[in-house]
Amino acid sequence: MKRRCAVLHWLRCKFYVFVVSLFVVLKLVCVKISMDNSIYIEPYGPTHRSLRAQPLNGINCTAIYELEPVEIGKSLELRRKNIVEVDDGSIVSFTADCKNYMEQRGYNEVIVTDEECSFPIAYSLVVHKNSAMVERILRAIYTARNIYCIHYDQKSSKKFIAAMKNLEKCFPNVFIASKIESVQYAHITRLNADLNCLSDLLSSEVKWKYVINLCGQDFPLKSNYELVTELSKLNGANMLESSRPSEMKKKRFQFRYELKDVSYEYHKMPVKTDIAKDPPPHDIEMFVGSAYFVLTRDFVSYIMTNQLAKDFLQWTADTYSPDEHFWATMARVPGVPGEIERAEPDVTDLKSRTRLVKWNYLEGRLYPQCTGTHRRSVCIYGAAELRWLLEDGHWFANKFDPKVDPVIIKCLEEKLEEKQHQQCLKRVS
């Protein structure tokens, strides 16, 4: 009886309150602790029964945000369990019925302002595994006005690919790249994956003004409303890292690299040869940065059509990790749309707010200690970093992994949702 009253009370609440509540219950990670000390991450609340479950075992994200010791303690407790993720097969089944899937995940209720409607954002998502996480990223950046290109890997599992194709089928504004690469670590194929998406995005009907690229371990730190506000402030400029290369970095493009079989983790990698490369064509001055960007439509058109850009792309094909100097260099070419002038100082990863990455050797100096764990010197964020992540000013962060800390992702989702609603309500009232 009491439950019925509570439910009826909910229904009487304003529409948005209902939607928020529904998200909290349905969408966010619900964790069940089973007898064998495992927790199952269920981002979707696939059955109505989960309506009764407390979201994520009663974790209070506001208390996490406030760094309340009891709540942080609960999140650490959860991390000690065996965290079981939703597998690709479950995502395939869940997304097979688009109507039900979109309803359950609240895609139709995403509220946007007029500003957001007239400022569509394009996304290039280069992903290769963990469709549950890809879906959560999509949900966190989704509005009906934006456009999303997904590039999966030729090497991805059949189920992962099927899940991505289901997403394409469900949304008119989500599509799979028309050309799919077999992406090798630090190889031109990584850059080509983004370029394939960018080319498709340019020919889409959506008149986006800016494009942002993401990978499967990124997550937004800003709501769509905030992104649109920030993008408008860029005023036609690109935002990306672009610094003068160190002597060590220069080796990445002073010598030819060849893709070789390596016995460890990546299987194939570009390996340095003794063959020196010619300097870049057209007297291009080299800059280095990261694979991540926020680019204007005009700049992308330039990259796709300009001969200098084409020649430079070809030249970078046998360098090491060309994605980390292609964009950084092109952004400084005199006369490109949204140009960063060559004389301007370095744009570092702290100045460009594109992507927040925490390196373990800078922790304690440039930013607080990682509260999750490290993978290849990079922090995988933990729950205690929620506030710092949201307040730091970057637009996106890398890396997140629900197996390392499910609470940080759940709480980011919740806080972003909250912000989007508050911002929209403020605009209409």
Ligand SMILES: *[C@@H]1O[C@H](CO)[C@@H](O)[C@H](O)[C@H]1NC(C)=O
């Ligand atoms: C969550 O924590 C905040 C901050 O301590 C508190 O004000 C709020 O009442 C809590 N919410 C719930 C549902 O317990």
